[in-house]
Amino acid sequence: MRTSFTSKSISVSALALTLWLSPANTHAQLSDEARFDMLSGRVELADGDEDWPLVLETIIELNDIERDEPLPPMLSFFEGKALLRAGQAYAALAPLADYIERAGSEGEVYHKALAFYDEADRDPATRQHRAEEAVEQQAVIDRRNAELNQLPDFETLAETGTPVGSSFHDCEDCPEMVVLPAGEFSMGSRRSEYGRDSDEGPVRTVPFASSFAVGKYEISVGEFERFVDDAHYRMSEGCQTWADNVWTDERSATWQDPGHIQTANHPVTCVSWDDAQAYVDWLSGHTGERYRLLSEAEWEYAARAGSDHAWSGNNDWDCQLGNVADDAFSDEVGSDNEDRAECDDDHYSPAPVGSFAPNAFGLFDLHGNVWEWTLDCWANDYRRAPDNGGARRNGDCTRRVQRGGSWLDTPQVSRSANRSSIGLTTKTSSIGIRIAREIDENIVE
Numbered sequence: 001m002r003t004s005f006t007s008k009s010i011s012v013s014a015l016a017l018t019l020w021l022s023p024a025n026t027h028a029q030l031s032d033e034a035r036f037d038m039l040s041g042r043v044e045l046a047d048g049d050e051d052w053p054l055v056l057e058t059i060i061e062l063n064d065i066e067r068d069e070p071l072p073p074m075l076s077f078f079e080g081k082a083l084l085r086a087g088q089a090y091a092a093l094a095p096l097a098d099y100i101e102r103a104g105s106e107g108e109v110y111h112k113a114l115a116f117y118d119e120a121d122r123d124p125a126t127r128q129h130r131a132e133e134a135v136e137q138q139a140v141i142d143r144r145n146a147e148l149n150q151l152p153d154f155e156t157l158a159e160t161g162t163p164v165g166s167s168f169h170d171c172e173d174c175p176e177m178v179v180l181p182a183g184e185f186s187m188g189s190r191r192s193e194y195g196r197d198s199d200e201g202p203v204r205t206v207p208f209a210s211s212f213a214v215g216k217y218e219i220s221v222g223e224f225e226r227f228v229d230d231a232h233y234r235m236s237e238g239c240q241t242w243a244d245n246v247w248t249d250e251r252s253a254t255w256q257d258p259g260h261i262q263t264a265n266h267p268v269t270c271v272s273w274d275d276a277q278a279y280v281d282w283l284s285g286h287t288g289e290r291y292r293l294l295s296e297a298e299w300e301y302a303a304r305a306g307s308d309h310a311w312s313g314n315n316d317w318d319c320q321l322g323n324v325a326d327d328a329f330s331d332e333v334g335s336d337n338e339d340r341a342e343c344d345d346d347h348y349s350p351a352p353v354g355s356f357a358p359n360a361f362g363l364f365d366l367h368g369n370v371w372e373w374t375l376d377c378w379a380n381d382y383r384r385a386p387d388n389g390g391a392r393r394n395g396d397c398t399r400r401v402q403r404g405g406s407w408l409d410t411p412q413v414s415r416s417a418n419r420s421s422i423g424l425t426t427k428t429s430s431i432g433i434r435i436a437r438e439i440d441e442n443i444v445e
């Protein structure tokens with residue numbers, strides 16, 4: 001049973017109270033650990049006194065102390081209870097859920113936490129909040145559907161003028177595609193680029209003889225769901241998910257439950273290269289068009305969108321460019337990687353697709369959010385790579401190239417030139433899908 005921290009912390013609480021009541025200048029001299037114990041004791045006493053504002057105020061102070069460990073679960077319990085009693089039922093749900101998940105035993109406090117959670121869940125204010133959220137979400141979906149319904153199919157687009165840069169889709173529920181121009185670009189990075197790895201060279205010119213189309217967004221959970229339902233597609237068990245600062249092989253994790261919060265509009269993750277292949281094969285059959293993953297060269301061409309900078313159009317990262325490990329991420333996981341983005345992009349896990357600015361080709365989320373599978377077999381550099389923009393079929397074909405970095409990688413990892421590889425059958429909560437579609441028709445440039 002865990003009605004207080006530990007017997008040690010009870011005696012510490014008494015000490016803490018003494019210190020707390022002593023002159024204010026004593027506080028400034030306390031070590032972070034002693035201050036933590038003192039404030040923890042204050043929370044416990046304030047809870048006993050039913051002084052909910054003081055509980056909440058003190059937990060904010062505790063959060064400001066720099067420590068390697070997350071706050072003890074018991075503090076989440078006190079926070080949830082205080083919020084509930086202070087009339088903030090909806091806000092109480094998260095800390096109570098955190099306590100229930102991390103409690104580690106099912107003692108008296110655990111059952112109290114369950115009861116508080118139920119109370120907060122049934123509260124009219126929570127219901128009101130949920131109803132408002134549902135209305136907002138529906139409005140986003142309606143707006144998106146209205147946009148999609150106005151998209152032409154490719155033939156109509158090709159008849160009506162200059163399709164390069166325009167969007168189309170091949171069926172009502174099909175992913176939105178953008179026509180990229182034929183052309184050439186310089187693939188790879190210069191030695192002076194910060195964060196560069198030796199596998200990003202030798203730099204070479206890659207031509208694309210004809211236009212092709214690229215998915216405007218990463219494939220979303222909703223789009224993948226249509227495939228799974230229609231094809232009755234079955235996937236292997238498990239996925240590597242990121243929890244408590246480590247990768248865990250989670251048997252119960254799936255693309256529907258990848259260990260982070262998601263809606264139909266979030267990018268699908270926990271999909272293997274084979275799953276991505278199955279998706280494009282299904283979409284090709286469904287539409288009668290040739291859909292596939294991008295080659296690595298096509299991916300970098302799409303990501304650069306005419307730019308030779310580290311990130312499309314920029315040599316300095318800013319948080320408008322995409323969803324990477326940023327201040328929000330560091331706060332959530334309690335880590336402080338010095339290469340993380342020193343700004344707040346507002347997402348510590350994947351963001352709904354299209355939440356950030358598009359690049360000059362009108363494509364979203366090439367930098368960060370989720371990694372994207374490409375067709376190519378892995379090789380350590382570009383020697384012996386195809387010179388026509390196609391996919392590499394020599395090298396280690398048990399591994400495929402992934403591009404673009406993700407929500408838990410640094411901005412350097414999301415650079416246009418960065419490369420990485422991952423086993424064909426591996427699924428992680430940081431890798432997803434972007435698709436290409438071949439175009440046979442003559443394009444008006």
Ligand SMILES: [Ca+2]
Pocket residue numbers: 323324325326328329345346347348349407
């Ligand atoms: Ca982020």
Ligand SMILES: [Ca+2]
Pocket residue numbers: 218365366367368369370371372404405
């Ligand atoms: Ca991405």
Ligand SMILES: [Ca+2]
Pocket residue numbers: 197199418419420
């Ligand atoms: Ca790399």
